[in-house]
Amino acid sequence: MASLSVSRHSHLLSGLLPARSKPTSGPTRVRMSLRDDGPSIAVVGVTGAVGQEFLSVLSDRDFPYRSIKMLASQRSAGRRITFEDRDYVVEELTADSFDGVDIALFSAGGSISKKFGPAAVDRGTVVVDNSSAFRMDEKVPLVIPEVNPEAMQHIKAGTGKGALIANPNCSTIICLMAATPLHRRAKVLRMVVSTYQAASGAGAAAMEELELQTREVLEGKPPTCKIFNRQYAFNLFSHNASVLSNGYNEEEMKMVKETRKIWNDKEVKVTATCIRVPVMRAHAESVNLQFENPLDENTARDILKNAPGVVVIDDRESNHFPTPLEVSNKDDVAVGRIRQDLSQDGNQGLDIFVCGDQIRKGAALNAIQIAEMLL
Amino acid sequence: MASLSVSRHSHLLSGLLPARSKPTSGPTRVRMSLRDDGPSIAVVGVTGAVGQEFLSVLSDRDFPYRSIKMLASQRSAGRRITFEDRDYVVEELTADSFDGVDIALFSAGGSISKKFGPAAVDRGTVVVDNSSAFRMDEKVPLVIPEVNPEAMQHIKAGTGKGALIANPNCSTIICLMAATPLHRRAKVLRMVVSTYQAASGAGAAAMEELELQTREVLEGKPPTCKIFNRQYAFNLFSHNASVLSNGYNEEEMKMVKETRKIWNDKEVKVTATCIRVPVMRAHAESVNLQFENPLDENTARDILKNAPGVVVIDDRESNHFPTPLEVSNKDDVAVGRIRQDLSQDGNQGLDIFVCGDQIRKGAALNAIQIAEMLL
Known part of the structure; x- marks a missing residue:
């Protein structure tokens, strides 16, 4: 290490x-x-x-x-x-x-x-x-x-x-790690994404500011706002990237454009709302998918279980789903809350919730x- | 007071x-x-x-x-x-x-x-x-x-x-305060909601646990997990409500069913993903709307500016949009990030971001x- x-x-x-300790092979390992x-x-x-x-x-x-x-x-x-x-x-x-x-x-x-x-x-x-x-x-x-x-x-x-x-972009990678295996099976026509993005995406100084601000707020002091021009501790805000004339910020447009390029699909429709939350180093994303072909949730779960770099955490009974903390310092992107979208007819829609370490994957x-x- | x-x-x-101090009329006020x-x-x-x-x-x-x-x-x-x-x-x-x-x-x-x-x-x-x-x-x-x-x-x-x-339900109220004025104009056919819900929705003890856990984590101690069975500080997780057989949790189904009842519209399609974030007392919601009739973003903004109980915070240039902290202890629900949805043809789709005090409105x-x- x-x-x-x-x-x-x-x-x-x-x-x-x-x-969480990273996997190591102990002192006898030959580099x-x-x-x-x-x-x-x-x-x-x-x-x-x-x-x-x-x-x-x-x-x-x-x-x-x-x-x-x-x-x-x-x-x-x-x-x-x-x-x-x-x-x-x-x-x-x-x-x-x-x-x-x-x-x-x-x-x-x-x-x-x-x-x-x-x-x-x-x-x-x-x-x-x-x-x-x-x-x-x-x-x-x-x-x-x-x-x-x-x-x-x-x-x-x-x-x-x-x-x-x-x-x-980190948000694009984490989203597409989960969406692509489903896209290959049923072809995504439209994707509505809302992100819950960690401090790390704005660099180490932003992580330090979140920690500092949190200490200050807990002590009843006004928070130090250098990286972001507002209180981040116990708060959230629309992503700090510049907002373009169409009302989307640059972070959101990265998700829209990069998805098209990576999938080599100029037609795929994507909208995103990118939000910064007071979490240190892993992003979460709520992703609503609309498919060309039917895809039921059990098939989707099986596809994701077999997808490289993806781990499924989807235990409804014990309410155990992906969290940023669980994927921090981990390689795999975690997917859960896999369910048929009630707002789409037939079984051509799914909702999923994805978490991935922003600094790592x-x-x-x-x-x-x-x-x-x-x- | x-x-x-x-x-x-x-x-x-x-x-x-x-x-933020609440408005009061001073000591001479006659009750x-x-x-x-x-x-x-x-x-x-x-x-x-x-x-x-x-x-x-x-x-x-x-x-x-x-x-x-x-x-x-x-x-x-x-x-x-x-x-x-x-x-x-x-x-x-x-x-x-x-x-x-x-x-x-x-x-x-x-x-x-x-x-x-x-x-x-x-x-x-x-x-x-x-x-x-x-x-x-x-x-x-x-x-x-x-x-x-x-x-x-x-x-x-x-x-x-x-x-x-x-x-x-609090999430339903906050969402519909913003969505209803638009619904009246253009009729919402489908709504995709992702929530960013505060501790307060789980009661005062949950707020106290978030504060306690945050102090503990900052001190390098293991967090006390009584109200929720996991770390909440610097983390987020799928809403703690029970998950039903359709994969939605009860909080999400409240948004689906209550919207239909309040709007007296059995046909309106709603999907929701409800997430608990480490924020104290105000919820945020990312809402994607699909309308029956065209509605451009400027008209939508004007409608919302004139809606009772709603305040529009939508300053793209200075990246100033609603945050939970800004609406805490306030009566009005704040709406921003009002923009034409790029993923829908014509102008029959909008994305908005809504914040409201969970305990208050x-x-x-x-x-x-x-x-x-x-x-």
Whole structure:
């Protein structure tokens, strides 16, 4: 497991009680990840919430590498990171950082991706970009490995030929992990999504602000509002992304547009209402589905039980369904509340409730699964 | 304003920071509410969260009364309550409690309503019941005063003729306050609702548990789980109501069935996914509407701006939309995110986001508005 000496996170930010330990194989495990035949990799934005999770997931999955560069802004350069028992110094990101790098994992915001992504590609690097900068670029594959791996089948690492691959928005990934297996069976015509999004989607500082505000409110003090311009503790609000002229915010339009691109289906109708809730690191989504073909709830549940990267938690008797806390630090997206939609005739409608770790499958894990397909 | 000496509530439970003061007229105000020509009233469940809010709303609205009985279970009998500068002793609820009572406001759970509601009616009392016990009874009006006042026009207090009137479920009230004005214009065919429900819907003890758990989690301790069998702090979960054989929980089915009854429209199609979020006392709801007739978003906004009991908060430029905190302790239901639904052809679909104080308009205020119509 990655030992991140840069971590400023409390127990609350990393896992929340009740603590869940990640699977490890104990001290006798032989690490095979640092090896001469692995690619050289770079992590851009390594000191951020997703950057740190990149390291954690790389280590958990024994991702092979012959070298790894820790890149961040000038502000963070010089900080030390211990990763798989070796010490690294964070280097300042420049275009030259990518010389000799086979795969670069970017999570440093759209403007950094726009500035340095093409520079990395010019140097023969395959960039897996976590920002929205290139997602809707026709030439850039937008990939969820369980959903549309074929979109990137022409791209490999270490060939000297650079390329960009975009990691979808976290809400889109989590929704489509559950909706796609059903879509393949019965074809989704329309999808109405309401999200319950965690602080982590706005970065580590937002998670820290939620924790700080909560302490302040409990002490009867006015809450510190730096990241968001309002009280977040014991409150919720419409997603902080800019609102466009059609009344949708950018987060919602990502779900609308990215779904069409990932499914390669220009006709699929999607509406979304994206809401930020006072939860740390896992998103939840209420998804109403309308199908072209009949699909009963039992068949849907069986399909989801067999879907890769999906776990079904749907115990009506004990009222046990997915929660953000249960999926925190987990790889799988959890689905429950699977039921025939009473408001649609026949059995061409379903309601489901989905939860997924925003930092993990919503960002770092999905990117590293993409990187694994490059090997 | 009611001075409730029984209150065990911290600042967090009553209002949450930033504190908002209720409108008062200052110390020179002459109280006209205690007067000989007013009805005799009784508050059942007076020590609960809604019971206390009953007193607060009665006082805020100068509800006239010639006497008021404070009723609760044996456990709470003997406690003292100061209300409008007079001292009262909480009496144990019995069937005889209703002798000479014109109007009884019930909020003590369904089993108490079933046991004592009919007994009160037999004694000539008009019961305004906040539980679900009689809501779907064909002979009992289910009323939101701004929506269907006509359903109770045959019932008056002080005639010696008892009657039951049901207060709808909080989520239904908050949703229909916004949906009804649009329904009247364009006829709602189908409604897809996802809720973000506060702790208060499960009572004062649930609010206290959320506060306690949050303190515990922040201190790194395991959370106390008495009211709910899981961590609520920094988490969310499918509503705790029992799940029925169709996969919907009882809270969701209330929205489905009560909407049909209140709108007197057996055909309207409703689906709901009800989720409990870590917010204290106001519910939020994401509502997707499908209309029979075209309705553009500007017309919808104008309709809502003129709707009684509704306030529009829909500032796209500054990303200011309704939040639970902003409507806490407020009478009006707030609506925003009003936009044409991209997933529906033509302009026969809208998405809206609604927030309302669960204890106030979701329960106590609505009941007292009903009581006002009895005078």
